[in-house]
Amino acid sequence: MKIRKFQIQEADLIYKYLPANYIECLQCNFSSRKKVSSDDIMIAFWTDSPQWVERLFKLRNLLVKPFGIQGGNNDSRHKLEKSIRTGGTYKFMSISEKSDEETILCANDKHLVMYLSIKVKELNERDKDVTVSTLVKFHNLLGRVYFSIIYPFHYIIVRSMLKSVLKKFENQP
Incomplete structure (x- = not known):
């Protein structure tokens, strides 16, 4: 599975949240006969992370707590899944917009x-493109410092989580 850099398109919902201090857009192709929605991938992205990523998030949450940075959103998979599917809010995360894709x-x-967009485009009955876009806007200096520290991890983690999630959906009947 090859993940490639891509550009946010004007037709994408996430486009209206530009400009941002940090922009990343990745795209890859996967195959699944099963209908896979952007909600399905978003839920798996936040709830089915590789173990090493889970451990990193736990460490991150411990380290940033004294600075008032929020963390830890996956203690209730059911509540998080419901908020994603219904366009609701769970802790400090909310669904700001949705479309069919x-x-x-x-x-x-x-x-x-931080805005995270997952877009799934069906190419045919089997092949799909998924685009993951991340936008970050800093409110203050601490946000800038925090992101500069996590950026190298962000780059590795997003790609790893995307591959892990798509493998779960790939080639499903």
């Missing part, structure tokens, strides 16, 4: 706001 999650705290 795209779901945008917003994580907002006093230091920065």
